[in-house]
Structure formats: structure tokens, C-alpha cells
Amino acid sequence: MPDGAWSLFFAYIYKLCLRRILTMKIFTAQQIRDADAYTIRHTPISSLALMEKAAIACTAWICRHYNEDTPVYIFCGMGNNGGDGLAITRLLRNRGYNAVAYILHHSTKASDDHTANRNALQQQYHAAVNDIPDNGLLPQLDRNALIVDAILGTGLSRPVEGWIAGIIQQLNDLKPQHEIVAIDMPSGLQADASSINNPVIKADQTLSFEFYKLAFLLPENAAFVGEICILSIDLSPDYIAQTPSRFNITDAFQVRSIYRPRKPFSHKGTFGHALLIAGSEGKIGAAVLSAKACLRAGVGLLSCHIPRCGYQIMQISAPGAMCFIDEQQDHSSGFHNHVLTPEAAAKFKVIGIGPGLGTAAGTSWALEKLLDHYRQPMVIDADALNILASSPALLKKVPAGSLLTPHPKEFERLFGKTANDEERLKVLSQHAVERQLNILLKGRYTAMAFPDGSIWFNATGNPGMATGGSGDVLTGILTSLMAQGYSSQETMLLGVYLHGLAGDHAAAALSQEAMIAEDIVEFLGKTFLELHKLKPC
């Protein structure tokens, strides 16, 4: 290749990598407006051309998913979201679709780009433009028609009410006979604030531009957002790079840059010795799952502290793990003895505690003693969190830098009830900052809060993982990665991603229904191989 071609090639790859890294940011609605404006000011693209780009991307998506026989009703607002809808109508018509736009006059003034697209559509396809005046009625829809929601996007300035709220309700009532594809945002959904109890379109699919919006990742909005597809419209990488974002989403390339492949001369000492404190009578399985995951995720050495009743089970199920047997038969109450002196504690690179541990008085007592002596970051899950939740004084003793892994119920026990998901995120972040802890709130998009106030979301994983023991597997993975020398934050980002991806591989091979927690452990191998093949950006 000539020199010029090489430099063009490298510039292209650089741009691709940069774009991948940049789209991990989750911007507020205001920041998105600023990104649009910056792009228009600093790149040779007009506002109208940017809208055309957005409309082209949406049209291509619709054409890939619905054939030309599908009647398409596009409901447009008076702003630029409506402008997108009008441009999509024209582009669908160009491709032979029977697409019709209905403009809802919720405001007396249309945006400039809306007007330009209305004129363009009217000129080419006069019959495709219909106006619905304030308080007007929806048309009767053809059978199996597709509804495109381009009423309101990121310009939503307040919860929807009155006539438009009624329109949203009526469109939602047309489901499931009619599917709804939302453009950029389901209309009525606030990008950065809770929309609980507000009228919002219940989209089957949301086609959004350039970035995930915070609202998409919150469980309370699941019924509104449906499936998400992020379409790139090439907003300015400079703006994105220089604008800080509090919320971010991990991706394969970021995680690959954290992951450190093994060096040829490394030995088991290189990968740390982890102590896993888990299990009680009837819940030894949790300890086994966690131990297996810890081993599979690459720890050098693993010791498990378990009650007497779990000894044989653990040795048979996970022969790679060593065992400390507690004096008690059905629960553990002597695990603090491993860390009574700094020399003894230094034997372990990390302690993971909680899966199936139980909350017996002796266990709570031993946890308190452990926290009195141990000052290294730990991984704390399940019953260990429940014990902390019952004693605020104990929670204060958790070493800085530790990883707490509550599911929503455990979170509530620890930090109290919240009115909505947005408030829960605030509380999550506040505790991470004030206590200098890393707290991950498990769910579809696990939210990982760091002591610096930032929150990262993870997108891997699937509902097949909603099965007993999945969380125990995660604790094993996190403990393993910490033992191998990853920092607390690297451990969270990498571990949660790997856990979800292994779950995705398990679901692809076995189905979401049939997969069980052990399968997540089994598919960790494939997951590491896949990560290994990626080149770090």
C-alpha cells in the first residue's frame, strides 16, 4: 500500500477505536443537545443534514425489519424529533413503503428543521402529510400497521399531560396489534429523570442516536424502551472526548484493555491466593458455585472456609480448592482467626465473603472480628451484606476499596427504600463516595458505583441468569480477579462483563430457560478466549 493509503487506513482505525471508546459515555439531554450543536458548528454538516443522517439510519433499520407491505403510520411532534419522523416518511416512501405522517400540533411553533422536512415531504408526496390539530383524534389504523413514534425526543421539557398524554395512552392501547418503534426516545420518557407515573409511549423498539440514555438502563422504564438499537450519526468526537460524563457503559474494547493475558513464566503465586468464606447448612451449593467460578476465573490458589457439614461436598465438587473447616457443624464462626495477625492476613491477596453464609449469631460475631482486624479491600456479597445491613456500625468498618455486590433487595436492606430508580442511583453513588467503596447493584444493567462518584453500567447478561446461584458465581469471579492483582475498579468492570457474557454464551447454547448457574461457570472459558482474541484499543 502507498504511504498515503496507510495513513488513511490508520486514521480510519483510530477513528473507529476512538468512537468505540467515546460512545461508552452516557450524556444528559442537555449534553446531547450541546453535542448536536457543537457538531453543526465545528464540522461541515448542517443541522438539516444531521437530521437526514439520523433519518437514513432509522429508515434502513425499519426496512431491514419490516417488509414493504407493512403500512407505516408515523406520528410526529412539532420539534426535531417530529422532523426526524417527517424525513423517515419521505425516505420510506422513496423505498416503496406506504408511509404516512401525522403531525400532532402540541405546540403552535414548529422547529426550522421540522418545517424544512415537512415542506420536502409535501412537495414529493403531498398525500403523505396529515395534520392533527390540538385536541384532534387519531386516525383508524390499517391491520398490522407499524406505528413510528416521533412525537417527542430529548427536547421533552416536562412530563407530558393533557391532549398529548391522551394520544400516548391511545397509541399504547393499540398494542399488541400494532408494534411501536420509537425514534430516539419513547415519547414522554425523560432522559435523565424518573418518569414513574408519567404518560410514556411503550415502544417495542427504540432507535436512539449515538448514545445510550440513562433512562434506558433503569428497570422502571423497561416497559417503555423495549429493545434498544443505538445508531451512529457521527456526532463530533472532539465534543464527546472533552465532555465529562458521570454515567458510562462498558464495552468489549474497554474490558479488553483491562484484561491482562498471562505471561509465559508466570506461576500460581503470580495469580494470588484467595480466601472464600461461604456456605452454611443447606447452602453449601452457594459456596461450591462461588469456588468453582473463582477457580475458573484464574485464581492461583483458593482456600475456602466452610462449616463442617460442607467439607466433603466442597472437596468432591471443587478439588482444586483447599478447605478450612470451621468448628461449627452448620455455620461458620471462626473465620476471623485467619486474619488475627498481619502476617496471617498477608497470606491472602483477597477475601471474598457471603454466598450461602447464613446470618447465625456466631457468623455475625466472626464477621465483626474479621472487620476489626482486616483492612484490605474485600468482596462482600449475600448474607455478609445482610449482616452488615442489620448493623450500621459494622458497615462503617468495611475496608475502603471493598466491593459490595447487593441485588436490589439487599441494596434496600443496606441503604433503605427509594421512591424511584433515579433516586436509587443517587443513593448508590452517595454511599460509594462517602464510604469509599465500590458498590455494584445487580440487575439487567448492573450499575457499578465508584468512590469517585462515577457510575458504570454493564450491558452483557440475559434473563436466563435470573436463576439461583448466578450471584454466587459473580462473587467467585470478582474474588478471583482481585486475587490476580486487578484493582477493585478493574475487577468490577471486567468481572461483571465476563459474568454476563458467560451467561450469554450459556443461553445461546442451552436456552435462557434451561441454563443454570453452573453453566455460567462452564462458559467462562469460551468468554476468556473471546476476550483474548480482541485487540486492545
Ligand SMILES: NC(=O)C1=CN([C@@H]2O[C@H](COP(=O)(O)OP(=O)(O)OC[C@H]3O[C@@H](n4cnc5c(N)ncnc54)[C@H](O)[C@@H]3O)[C@@H](O)[C@H]2O)[C@@H](O)CC1
Ligand atoms: N441536529 C439535531 O439537533 C438533531 C436532533 N435530532 C432529533 O431531535 C430531537 C430533539 O429535538 P428538539 O430539541 O426539537 O425536541 P423534541 O422534538 O423532542 O421536542 C421539542 C418540542 O416539544 C415541546 N415539548 C417539550 N416538552 C413537552 C411536553 N411535555 N408536552 C408537549 N410538548 C412538549 C417543545 O415545546 C418543542 O416544541 C432528538 O430527540 C432527535 O430525535 C436528530 O435529528 C439528530 C440531529
Ligand SMILES: Nc1ncnc2c1ncn2[C@@H]1O[C@H](COP(=O)(O)OP(=O)(O)O)[C@@H](O)[C@H]1O
Ligand atoms: N434479566 C437479567 N439480565 C441480565 N443479568 C441478569 C438478569 N437477571 C439476573 N441477572 C444477573 O444474575 C445475577 C443474579 O444475582 P443474585 O440475585 O445475587 O443471585 P443469587 O442470589 O441467586 O446468587 C446478577 O449478576 C444479575 O445481574
Ligand SMILES: [K+]
Ligand atoms: K419519540
